[in-house]
Amino acid sequence: MKDKIKELIEEIDSFTASSKEHVEEFRIKLLSKKGKLSELFDEFKTVAPELRREVGQKLNELKDKAQEKLHHLKEKFDSDSDSGKEELDLSLPAETLALGSRHPLSIVRNQIVEIFSKIGFTVSEGPEVEDDWHNFTALNTPADHPARDMQDTFFINENPDILLRTQTSSVQVHVMENSKPPIRTISPGRVYRNEAISARAHCQFHQVEGLYIDKKVSFSDLKQTLMYFAKEMFGEETQIRLRPSFFPFTEISAEMDISCPFCKGAGCNICKGAGWVEILGCGMVDPAVLDNCGIDSQQYSGFAFGMGIERVTMLKYQVKDLRLFSENDLRFLKQFKSAL
Numbered sequence: 176m177k178d179k180i181k182e183l184i185e186e187i188d189s190f191t192a193s194s195k196e197h198v199e200e201f202r203i204k205l206l207s208k209k210g211k212l213s214e215l216f217d218e219f220k221t222v223a224p225e226l227r228r229e230v231g232q233k234l235n236e237l238k239d240k241a242q243e244k245l246h247h248l249k250e251k252f253d254s255d256s257d258s259g260k261e262e263l264d265l266s267l268p269a270e271t272l273a274l275g276s277r278h279p280l281s282i283v284r285n286q287i288v289e290i291f292s293k294i295g296f297t298v299s300e301g302p303e304v305e306d307d308w309h310n311f312t313a314l315n316t317p318a319d320h321p322a323r324d325m326q327d328t329f330f331i332n333e334n335p336d337i338l339l340r341t342q343t344s345s346v347q348v349h350v351m352e353n354s355k356p357p358i359r360t361i362s363p364g365r366v367y368r369n370e371a372i373s374a375r376a377h378c379q380f381h382q383v384e385g386l387y388i389d390k391k392v393s394f395s396d397l398k399q400t401l402m403y404f405a406k407e408m409f410g411e412e413t414q415i416r417l418r419p420s421f422f423p424f425t426e427i428s429a430e431m432d433i434s435c436p437f438c439k440g441a442g443c444n445i446c447k448g449a450g451w452v453e454i455l456g457c458g459m460v461d462p463a464v465l466d467n468c469g470i471d472s473q474q475y476s477g478f479a480f481g482m483g484i485e486r487v488t489m490l491k492y493q494v495k496d497l498r499l500f501s502e503n504d505l506r507f508l509k510q511f512k513s514a515l
């Protein structure tokens with residue numbers, strides 16, 4: 176019996192518990208009615224009288240030890256689960272929280288806003304669910320105009336007059352209808368087109384529209400403004416070139432290229448050897464658009480431009496697949512750090 180007691184003492188000493196359940200198992204095994212201690216106390220009745228004193232003492236020691244151990248174990252797991260009772264050490268350094276970062280499209284949008292706000296452009300916004308007038312008709316693009324084909328549009332079934340805007344040029348119309356020149360504003364926002372999603376096209380993307388209306392605004396104002404923008408955005412060494420183009424709402428119209436920001440014009444695979452990359456559309460606001468929006472085209476003239484934020488971002492950060500912007504892959508998003 177003495178051996179059994181010794182064995183149990185060793186077992187108690189070396190016992191460690193990993194959970195509350197484990198502690199309970201310990202209690203049942205040793206201290207419950209059918210536990211080992213109970214068994215030993217039963218056995219004690221058979222111990223020879225001359226040994227009783229010694230064995231009884233050992234048995235009591237064993238019982239105390241088991242109870243003490245159980246008490247400690249219970250205390251440990253109770254205080255672990257009861258954080259309210261835990262003492263707070265206020266001098267410990269705070270846990271570092273993982274901070275999110277701004278989306279690359281937001282970074283570039285904010286940069287564009289900042290660049291234009293330095294030369295007096297305000298920011299205006301318009302609705303994404305638009306009517307035909309603001310998205311097309313007021314912009315000199317009536318229902319039968321072939322230019323509508325270029326912007327495959329999501330219409331609302333119940334009311335074909337309502338659509339998801341295909342361009343932020345629609346905000347120009349709101350601004351002109353609601354304010355008087357001089358107007359100097361940019362309008363960043365999301366636009367929608369019925370395009371199959373691929374590395375180079377998406378059914379939703381972002382544009383920034385620019386509009387400047389005042390007396391005697393000329394094409395050279397447009398050119399200077401855009402050159403300033405290109406240099407601020409892509410670096411002082413950036414060159415621009417304007418190519419004649421067509422948009423229904425501008426006359427004359429142009430497309431602007433910048434010297435390739437990667438090869439500095441030497442020719443590389445990004446600019447496909449051309450040394451130039453297209454970045455935006457622009458032109459002098461068509462007098463018919465001014466009149467449509469309640470601005471006297473005899474007194475005022477203006478310029479407008481529109482660019483894709485995805486396009487600028489892809490050029491700035493060498494992003495090759497448009498889909499990365501909307502897939503929310505943290506491995507991609509974590510790479511962009513900016514104070515803006």
Ligand code: DAH
Pocket residue numbers: 341342343344384385422424425455456457458479480481482
């Ligand atoms: N809205 C045009 C588009 O989505 C871009 C554009 C071109 C805007 C010329 C303009 C402009 O204001 O003058 O393709």
